[in-house]
Amino acid sequence: MSAPLPKASDLADRVAQIGQDPVIDEFALRRIAADARKLMSTDAANAHAVLGRVAALQWDVDGLRRHSRSAISLGDPVLSRWDYSMSLFLVGEIEESYEMARDAWQRAPDNLSVLDHLIVSALHAARFEEAQVLCDRGRKLAPKRDLPLAIVVGELAKAVRQGEFSQEGARETLQAADSLRSDARIRPNGAIVVPSRDEPGSFLFEYRLITSPTSAGDLNEALALRWAQSPKAMADPGLKFLPMFIGTVVNGSYT
Numbered sequence: 010m011s012a013p014l015p016k017a018s019d020l021a022d023r024v025a026q027i028g029q030d031p032v033i034d035e036f037a038l039r040r041i042a043a044d045a046r047k048l049m050s051t052d053a054a055n056a057h058a059v060l061g062r063v064a065a066l067q068w069d070v071d072g073l074r075r076h077s078r079s080a081i082s083l084g085d086p087v088l089s090r091w092d093y094s095m096s097l098f099l100v101g102e103i104e105e106s107y108e109m110a111r112d113a114w115q116r117a118p119d120n121l122s123v124l125d126h127l128i129v130s131a132l133h134a135a136r137f138e139e140a141q142v143l144c145d146r147g148r149k150l151a152p153k154r155d156l157p158l159a160i161v162v163g164e165l166a167k168a169v170r171q172g173e174f175s176q177e178g179a180r181e182t183l184q185a186a187d188s189l190r191s192d193a194r195i196r197p198n199g200a201i202v203v204p205s206r207d208e209p210g211s212f213l214f215e216y217r218l219i220t221s222p223t224s225a226g227d228l229n230e231a232l233a234l235r236w237a238q239s240p241k242a243m244a245d246p247g248l249k250f251l252p253m254f255i256g257t258v259v260n261g262s263y264t
Contacts, residue, residue, distance in 0.1 A: 015044040017055030024062045028099070028196065031219060031258045038063050054084030058092055065096035068194045073100065087117040091126060098130060101191030103184070107134040121151060128158055133187070133200070135180035137165040161202045165212060168249070173210030178245040185235045186216060186252050189228050195220045198257050211249040217257050225256030 020041050027034055027041075042063045048056040057080040064072035077093035090113035097106035107130040114120070114127045124147055131140035144159040169176045190197070196219040205211035218225055232252065257264050 014047055014051065017045070017048055017052050017059060020045055020059045021055075021062065024059060024066065028062075028066055031261055031263065033066055035067075038066060054080050054089070058084065058089060061093065061096055065099050066196075068100060068191075070100055070102070073097070087113050087120065087123065090116070091123050094130065095126060098133070099196060101187040103130065103133050103187050106130050107136065118146075119150060121147065121154070124150070128162070132158065132162060132165075132202070133183060135176055135183050137162060137169055137176060137179075141166040161204060161212075164204050165202065168210040168212070171210065174245040174248070174250045175241070178239075178241045179250045181239050181241040182232075182236055182250065182252055183214070185239065186228075186232055186254070189231050189235070190216075190218065190254075193220075193224070193228065195224070195228070205249075208249070212251070214250065214252040215255055216252055217255045219258055220256045221258055222256035225254040228254045 023037070023041055027037055042060055045056045045059040045063070048059075057076040061073050061076035061080060064070075064076060073096050077089070077096060081089040081093065090109050094106045094109035094113060097103075097109060107127070110123065110127040110130045114123045117123055124143060128140050128143045128147070131137075131143060140158075140162045144156060144162050147154070147156050148159065168174060169179075198217040198219045200217060201215045203213040203215060205213070218228075232254065
């Protein structure tokens with residue numbers, strides 16, 4: 010008797026768990042990929058979706074794109090695009106992640122989960138005005154639902170309108186940050202934007218990473234150098250949009 014086929018949902022859950030671990034289990038990823046390939050004849054869309062997620066954690070961007078596009082052509086047009094967008098975000102392809110999330114949201118404008126991811130993608134792509142519009146949409150869809158990003162997104166958009174810093178300069182800086190993170194193959198672990206109480210219109214973008222504080226410090230030094238060489242970033246009055254990497258793993262465990 011042959012062994013039962015694995016469930017795509019179980020494989021997806023296993024990939025998600027590995028993606029949250031401080032250290033990637035490469036052997037487990039290979040096992041999941043092997044199991045996913047067994048589903049090609051019966052559930053190709055989800056098999057490709059799982060393989061796309063595995064490729065993202067292996068930093069195989071070509072494989073990520075290939076499998077995710079196959080999943081889109083075969084599966085749910087909204088969920089497969091949403092999944093693709095999140096994988097692109099992980100490997101630092103933020104602008105493409107934003108465009109794919111927007112495509113998914115346009116197909117399902119009432120889906121709050123897709124909208125939440127689109128807001129985060131817009132924030133990381135330094136599309137603050139668009140993020141503010143999306144937050145307003147979220148409030149209309151669910152007036153009683155907590156949307157903590159809405160306040161800071163509104164403040165960022167206001168600061169840009171008032172000339173505290175340029176959206177183009179912020180985008181240049183965040184693109185440099187994600188490029189450095191991607192080159193180092195370091196996964197994101199969230200971000201917090203902290204408005205300054207002492208200097209109105211100033212913001213610290215705390216970019217948290219699944220890495221050690223020492224590694225994050227090295228990236229900060231590289232980012233400062235690249236930032237200083239960017240005409241768009243340095244042209245901002247007062248340099249009031251400051252990104253900083255924060256490592257969240259100490260001795261193999263989260264802080």
